[in-house]
Amino acid sequence: MVAAAEAVVASPGFAKYAWIIALLPMLSAALTLFFGKRTPGRGWIYGVATVGAGFVLSLLVLWHFVQGGGAYSSSVSWFRVGSLHLELGQYVDGLTAVMLIVVTAVSLCVHVYSIGYMHGDERFTWFYVSLSLFTAAMLNVVVADNLFQLLVGWEVMGFCSYILIGHWWEEHVNSSAAIKAFLTTRTGDIPFLFGVFVLIVASGTTNIHQIGEMLGAGDIARGTASAAALLLFGGTIGKSAQFPLHVWLPDAMQGPTPVSALIHAATMVAAGVYLVGRLFDVFMHADPWVLQFVGIIGGMTALGAGLLGLVQDDIKRVLAYSTISQLAYMVSLMSVGPAGRNAAFFHLFTHAFFKALLFLGSGSVIHAVHSNNMSEMGGLRRPMPVTFWTFLIGSAALAGIPPLAGFWSKDELLVSASNGHQVVFVVLLLTALITAFYTTRMVMLTFFGEFRGHGHPHESPVSMTAPLVALAGATVGVGFLGASFAKAVFFKWVYFEEPEAIHFVPWVAALSVGAALLGVLVGYSVYREARERDPVLAMGPLTTLLVRKYFLDDIYLKGIVFPIRDKVSAFVYWTNQNVLDGAVDGAGWLAKAVSRAVDGFDGSVVDGAVNGVAQTAGFTGGILRYVQSGNVQRYAVLLFTGVVVLAVVFTRF
C-alpha cells in the first residue's frame, strides 16, 4: 500500500522532481556493476551521464527557488512496524537545492577527472560503481525528509568511504587507513543513532519537518532536545572529523585523489555540518550550553588542525588538515545562531568548490611527479601551467583573498561571529591567519623554486585539466552569490525561519583581508628562497607536538585499542570457550543422558511389554493347539457339549 503525502506551497515547479536526482546515480551504480566491464571505456560513461543529468536537473530545481518558489515536501509510505511508520520522502527547500548543486557538480568533476587519473587501474569499473553509489547516498541524505532515510544514506556513505579509501588494499597501510576511517566514524555514529532514537521516541514521528514543528510548539521538553542535540552532534564529530574524532581524515588520504576530492573535501565530511543545519530546530530548542559546546569543539578543532597543517610534507595531508579546519569553522559558526547557520552553509557551498579544485589539482601534481611529498616537488609552474593557475585561484580562495569565493564566505562567518561571540571571532581570525600562512607555504614549495624530484613532469591530460578549469571558474563566480552588493541572493534561498538581510561590515572585512594578507606575506617571505631545512620543522618542542599530532594517535592506540584487543578480547574469548561452550556442551551432555534413559526405558519396559504380549500369545497358542487334533469326532464331542450347555443356559436364564 502506498500512500503519498504532499505539502504543496503555491506551485511546486521543478522541485517535486528532486527525488529523481537522488535516484539516477543508483541506477548508474547498478548499470556499471552489471555492464561496466563490457562497455567501451570500462564503464565510466554511466556515472558521468547520470551525474551530469543530475547536475542539469539540480540547476532546474534551483531555478524554482531563484524565482522565489517555496519549499516542497512529499513522501510515500514504505511500511509500518507497530506504531512506527517508515516513509521514503523528499523535503526540498533552498538549502536542498544548493546542496544538490554542490554534490552533483563536484561529483561530475570527479567522475570526469577519474577517467584520466584512474586509467589502467585494475579495479576501474568497481571504482566507478562505488563513486556512483556514494553520490546516490549523499543525494539521499540531502533530499531526505525523515530521519530514517537520512540514516540509511549516512551509513551507505560510510561504507563507500571505506571501500574507496581502501581501493588499493594490497598495501597494508591503505587497508589500515580504511579500517581506521570506518571505525572512527562509526564511533561517532553510535551517539548519532541514539540521538535519532531519542527524537523518534519523543516526537512519535520520523519526519524532520514535523519534529521541527513540535519543537516550536513546545511539545518536546528542553532536556530531551538537549540530549538529542548532543547525541546528534556525535555523528557530526565523527563524520566531519572534529576533535576528538578527527584522526581518520589525514590517514584517509591513502585513497586515490579523486576520492579525497569528492568524499573528504566536498561532500561526505560536509554531511555532518548539513546534519546540524538541517536539524537546527533541535539545537535551537536545547539548553544554551549545547550550542556553546558545539562552538568550543569547533574552535578547538579549527585552531588545532590549522597548526597541524603547518608541519606536513605530504601535500594531501596539508589539504586534509585544512579541510578539518574549515569544517570546524562551519561547526563553530553553527553555535552562533541562525545567522551563523546560514553563513556556515554559504561557506560550505564555496568551500566545496575550491577544496575540490585544490585536491584535484594536487592529484594532477602527484600524477606528474609520482610522489605526494612536497619535498620532492618545486618549480612546477612552468611545466604545468593550467594546474598552476587553477591551483593558485583555489589557494587564494582558501586564504580568503577578495574577490574570490573564500573571501565572501569567510567574511560572512566573521560578521556573524562578531555579534556578541567575541571568543569565536578571535579564534576564527587567528585561524584565518594560519590558514593563509600554510596555504602560501604549500604553493611556494610546490610551484616555486627549483625542482627537487626525479624525472620530467608534464601537464596532465585534458580529462584532468578540464574539471580544474571548471572548478576554478566556479570558485571565482559563486562567491558573488553571497556578496551584499549583489543582493546576496544565496541568503534568500538558505535561511532559518526568516530570510535575513545581509549587510557589509567594513571593519570586519578589513580585519579578515588584513589577516589573510599578513599570512600570505609571511609565507612568501619565509619560503621565497630555498632552504636546507623547512623553518616550521625548526620550532623545537612545538614541532614535536605538531608532528606527533598532539600525541592523540598514541593515546588512542595505547589507551583504547590495545586494552580492548588484549584484555577485552581475551575475556570475551574465555567467556565464549568456558561459559557459552560449557553451557552448550552441558546441554548436549544432558540431552544424551536423557536420550540414554529413554532408550533404556524403551528397550526394557516398552519392548518388554510388546515382547511379553507376543510371548504370551505364543505360549497360549502352544497350549491351545492341542485342541486341533485333526480328529473330527473330537470336534463333534466339543460341539455337542456346547450345544447342551447353550440349550440349558438359554432355557433356564
Place this chain on the structure above:
Amino acid sequence: MIRLPLALFFSAVLFSAGVYGVLARRNAVLVLMSIELMLNAVNVNLVAFSQAWKNLAGQVFALFLIAVAAAEVGIGLAIVILIYRNRETINVDEVDLLKW
C-alpha cells in the same frame, strides 16, 4: 390315545444313541449309520408333533427329510469309498492331517 411326551422321549433316546454312535465309532460307515439314527429321531419328533397339533407341515417336512437323508447317505458313502481308495483305511481317527 398316545401321550405326546412318550413319543418325544422315544425320539430323545434315539437321538442320544445316535450322538453316542457319532462320537464313539471308528468306522466311517458306522458313523454314517449313527447319523441316520439321529435323523430318524428327528422325523419321529416331527411326525408326533404334526399329529398332536393337527398340522400337516410336520409330515411334509419329515418327507423332505427322508429325501435329504437319502441324498446325504449317497454322497457320504461316495466320499468314504474315495477315502478308502486313497488311504486304505476308513477309520475316522486316522484321517487327521489337519492336526497341529
Place this chain on the structure above:
Amino acid sequence: MSAQEYAFVVLALVGTVAAVRLVTAKNVMHAALYLVVTLASVAGVYLVLGAEFIAWVQVLIYVGAIVILFLFGLMLTKAPIGREALDNQQRGVALLVALGVLAGLVFLIQDAFRWDAPKVEPFQATTGVLGEALFHRYVLPFEAVSFLLLAALIGAIVLSRKEDRA
C-alpha cells in the same frame, strides 16, 4: 393307557434296544442288521401315530434303499471286526456327552409338557391330503428337493469315478 399306547411302548422299546445295540455292536454286519430293526420299529411307530404314508415311505426308502447302500459300502471297504477295531479312544467322553444330551432333552420335555400332555389323535387319512399339500402348497420345496437329489446323484458319480488317465 390305551391299546395304542401299549403298542407304542412296545415298539419304542424294541427300537431303543436295537438302536443301542447298533451303536455298540462289535460286528459291522450286526450293526447294519440292528439298523434295519430300528428303522422298522420307527416305521411301526409312525403307523401307531397314524401317519401311514410316512411309515411306508420310511420302509421303502430307508429300509429298502439306504440300508442296501450301507451294506454295499461296508462290503467295498472291507470293514474289520472287533471291539478295539470299531470303537475309538474317546468312548467314555462320548457316553458322557450322549447321556448329557439325553438328560437335556428329557429335561426340556419335562419342563414343557409335564406328564399330562395333549394326546395324539390320528386324524384324517393322510396320503391324499399329504399329496395335495405337497403339490399345492409345498411345490417349491418339492422341486428344490428334486434338484438336491439330482445334485447328489451326479456328485456321487463324479466323486467315485476312478481317476486313471494314461
